Amino acid sequence: MVTNMVLRMVGAMLLLGLAVSGQAQTPANDTKITLERWGCFGTCPAYTLSISGDGSVVYQGKAYVSSRGVHKGRVSQSNVQLLVQKFLDAKFFDMSDGGHRCGPTG
Numbered sequence: 001m002v003t004n005m006v007l008r009m010v011g012a013m014l015l016l017g018l019a020v021s022g023q024a025q026t027p028a029n030d031t032k033i034t035l036e037r038w039g040c041f042g043t044c045p046a047y048t049l050s051i052s053g054d055g056s057v058v059y060q061g062k063a064y065v066s067s068r069g070v071h072k073g074r075v076s077q078s079n080v081q082l083l084v085q086k087f088l089d090a091k092f093f094d095m096s097d098g099g100h101r102c103g104p105t106g
Helices: 002-019 077-089
Strands: 032-038 046-052 056-063 069-074
Touching: 032 077, 046 077
Parallel strands: none
Antiparallel strands: 032 046, 046 056, 056 069
């Protein structure tokens, strides 16, 4: 069940890359894409999902998730390529952080 959940999450992220046109270079092994949710002042999920250039996937469920702890899996390097290309096509590294700050405002 845990493996299925992690693979579904990774699969959903990688499906975003299926529409990529063109070919990305093979990601270096030190490439790492991480999605992290920090939680909130209530019951928001807190977890980290990392995909490395070699295809290794690590999920760490921290709080308010159906699966806590560290779980590992793998995806193909070609799927990592697609995901990296999707970030490049979206000009992710040119985006502004919008001045967002953590914590309460006031």
